[in-house]
């Protein structure tokens with residue numbers, strides 16, 4: 820068995836302790852870059868002609884004000900997060916933090932998006948940058964309820 824110096828042992832313990840602390844504080848999102856937002860059911864949306872259509876009655880996570888879902892689909896220009904800040908009010912922004920690409924999550928009590936990583940960059944519900952390492956805003960996509968069917972959310976992708 821090889822000997823290890825006291826100094827090296829303490830250094831390794833400090834590094835291990837720091838890792839555990841970071842993980843504990845961030846729910847491991849610092850390493851996985853994945854937040855806690857549930858994914859949208861695959862049968863709850865369609866993508867056609869640069870338009871994303873969401874069937875709201877199929878998305879339980881958006882049934883209540885304050886809910887949110889994420890959508891990752893190769894047909895999208897980028898992965899998205901859809902949040903419901905108010906009654907009849909939906910907002911759609913890019914889910915990846917401009918800093919290092921961790922997912923952002925919707926925080927309804929603060930009415931903002933917050934990076935799941937330790938940097939915790941924050942953004943207004945329209946994606947506007949507030950503070951943190953990101954330094955720039957999330958991409959916002961225009962989203963409106965279909966005037967002929969209030970259970971359908973229409974999102975312009977460009």
Ligand code: FES
Nearest residue numbers: 916918919934938
């Ligand atoms: S990845 Fe979001 S603040 Fe670093």
